[in-house]
Amino acid sequence: MCGIVGYIGERDAMPILAKGLQRLEYRGYDSAGLAILSNGTLTTHKRAGKVADLLEHINGETIPGTLGIGHTRWATHGAPNDVNAHPHESFSRTISIIHNGIIENYSALKKELSKRGYKFRTETDTEILATLIEDIQKNTGAQLEEAVRLALNEVIGAYAIVVISDAEPDKIIAARKGSPLVIGIGEHEYFVASDASPIVEYTKNVVYMNDEEVATISRVDGLSIKTIRNQVKTPYIEELELNLEEIEKGGFEHFMLKEIYEQPTSIRDSMRGRLNARAGTVSLGGIKDYEKKLLNADRIIMVACGTSWHAAMVGEYLFEDLARVPVEVEYASEFRYRNPVLGENDVVIAISQSGETADTLAAVQLAKSRGATIFGICNVVGSSISRETHAGSFTHAGPEIGVASTKAFTAQLTLLTLMALRIGHKKGTIPESRYQTLLAELDRIPEKVKETLKTDEKVREIAETFSSVRNFLYLGRGYNFPVALEGALKLKEISYIHAEGYPAAEMKHGPIALIDDDMPVVVLATNQSAYDKIINNIHEVKARNARIIAIVSKGDTVISEMADYTIEIPATAEQLSPIVSVIPLQLMAYHMAVLRGCNVDQPRNLAKSVTVE
Numbered sequence: 001m002c003g004i005v006g007y008i009g010e011r012d013a014m015p016i017l018a019k020g021l022q023r024l025e026y027r028g029y030d031s032a033g034l035a036i037l038s039n040g041t042l043t044t045h046k047r048a049g050k051v052a053d054l055l056e057h058i059n060g061e062t063i064p065g066t067l068g069i070g071h072t073r074w075a076t077h078g079a080p081n082d083v084n085a086h087p088h089e090s091f092s093r094t095i096s097i098i099h100n101g102i103i104e105n106y107s108a109l110k111k112e113l114s115k116r117g118y119k120f121r122t123e124t125d126t127e128i129l130a131t132l133i134e135d136i137q138k139n140t141g142a143q144l145e146e147a148v149r150l151a152l153n154e155v156i157g158a159y160a161i162v163v164i165s166d167a168e169p170d171k172i173i174a175a176r177k178g179s180p181l182v183i184g185i186g187e188h189e190y191f192v193a194s195d196a197s198p199i200v201e202y203t204k205n206v207v208y209m210n211d212e213e214v215a216t217i218s219r220v221d222g223l224s225i226k227t228i229r230n231q232v233k234t235p236y237i238e239e240l241e242l243n244l245e246e247i248e249k250g251g252f253e254h255f256m257l258k259e260i261y262e263q264p265t266s267i268r269d270s271m272r273g274r275l276n277a278r279a280g281t282v283s284l285g286g287i288k289d290y291e292k293k294l295l296n297a298d299r300i301i302m303v304a305c306g307t308s309w310h311a312a313m314v315g316e317y318l319f320e321d322l323a324r325v326p327v328e329v330e331y332a333s334e335f336r337y338r339n340p341v342l343g344e345n346d347v348v349i350a351i352s353q354s355g356e357t358a359d360t361l362a363a364v365q366l367a368k369s370r371g372a373t374i375f376g377i378c379n380v381v382g383s384s385i386s387r388e389t390h391a392g393s394f395t396h397a398g399p400e401i402g403v404a405s406t407k408a409f410t411a412q413l414t415l416l417t418l419m420a421l422r423i424g425h426k427k428g429t430i431p432e433s434r435y436q437t438l439l440a441e442l443d444r445i446p447e448k449v450k451e452t453l454k455t456d457e458k459v460r461e462i463a464e465t466f467s468s469v470r471n472f473l474y475l476g477r478g479y480n481f482p483v484a485l486e487g488a489l490k491l492k493e494i495s496y497i498h499a500e501g502y503p504a505a506e507m508k509h510g511p512i513a514l515i516d517d518d519m520p521v522v523v524l525a526t527n528q529s530a531y532d533k534i535i536n537n538i539h540e541v542k543a544r545n546a547r548i549i550a551i552v553s554k555g556d557t558v559i560s561e562m563a564d565y566t567i568e569i570p571a572t573a574e575q576l577s578p579i580v581s582v583i584p585l586q587l588m589a590y591h592m593a594v595l596r597g598c599n600v601d602q603p604r605n606l607a608k609s610v611t612v613e
């Protein structure tokens, strides 16, 4: 969850760390800090609040020094205050460390270290690790790298850490297990970060660290990598595909709005080279080698969290409908702990924007250990989940910075549609003409999404009417049921309005009791197959005086007459409708949040990448 950044080179570290922290802030934003090592002296500043609060506290002062570390935190152990903010120092303040993850056995380690006379200043697990490293150095005389390695052998849990010491002022030690870490290699300089966003401005050459690796970066000897069991590894240098413009706001007030508006492009990019509607083909290079497993699967299990779980639910409808294979959709966090029945003919599809979600990663590892074949649908190249899976496809949505997922969701739906169409076609479960029609329609989706974005102003006006309500209900049927869930999640997470998504017909089994004139109801009413049923559901809601906001297909006159507010979107095939119908719901959540003065891109208590379970 937290963001970490380190620098060693010839420039002043401070501005690089400050900018890096701003880029990583989406990962966690309850406190921030940095430490610079100069002439053998460590200078540390840390503050509760945003990176801006830290920089204000530093008050424009540039701390000289060409080596330093910075951290932006999403609290796990200890309240988000100045003291618990990273970096943390060891007992004698010689070692400074930043950490993303959780040291699960920290209390046993703390007890042991306390017995040896060490005292602690914070409530964090990270401080324990700093002092453990110091203790190992004291007892063994080991250099920093060796001491870090030995300490990590005693640690249970997840970590990405960067460690510096005033005794070795020309070195940075970095290590990872379970939390991401990437090293940027420039001319006489190195960068370490949770993702490539603080690095891309300076170099495109990167090394993605693997689990249980420890990197030593020295001004004299450059970069070397070992495992925590002391095996030497050769760093594998890759070229970054990321561009600087992709991680900037580009004139939009918020990343979320920019990302909503990027969807015609991100959906097209996710199809590029894969969908050829004219030739009537879908090719997915990343799954080619394991495609037989998908074709012969007894069952597909989709694992994911949050918005990606909603994409999985649409995936269930798609694969069952088009490829006639049974699908189960699982919350990764439940799946990993409930001893699931899995066999060789089961295929697991893990869906994750970040590719780092701890529960999804653990679900993948569990399924793999039980012999299932794992496919991944991830957005971040080099991410842990994408490297753990047997095969998969990247959604080419580009970096998603707003904590509320938008363009990653529609890109995931695009990929799931392509997969289901290809498998269904190969299995012969979709009639040829239907297949060709769906390919042609999928090719038109980016244009339809662009058209849908024109509803923005109307959605904003509707949001104005409802911005002070306390509850919202979202209803949908069939392919639009997961969209109702997603609309409710978007509203909850960024505007802090309580919202529920429900299958429209299920509403009468309970939630209908909540409905009155103070409970606006958003109805997704674009389905052709259940049109009459949706009309019935609208009647049921109207009879209880709810105000209705209906999302309808262009030209719909019946539902438009019944609803209090109507948002018209282009008609499309039912299988593809979630990609279009979610757009006004994203816009609605966005405008509600802005009108209520909420922090759209960094909603309270959340973080973009949930690397703790």
Ligand code: AGP
Pocket (backbone or CB within 6 Å): 305, 306, 307, 308, 351, 352, 353, 354, 355, 356, 357, 360, 403, 404, 405, 406, 493, 606, 607, 608, 609, 610
């Ligand atoms: C989405 O708006 C949320 N912030 C969150 O639910 C997210 O989808 C979830 O944490 C899963 O993340 P992932 O796709 O990176 O695995």
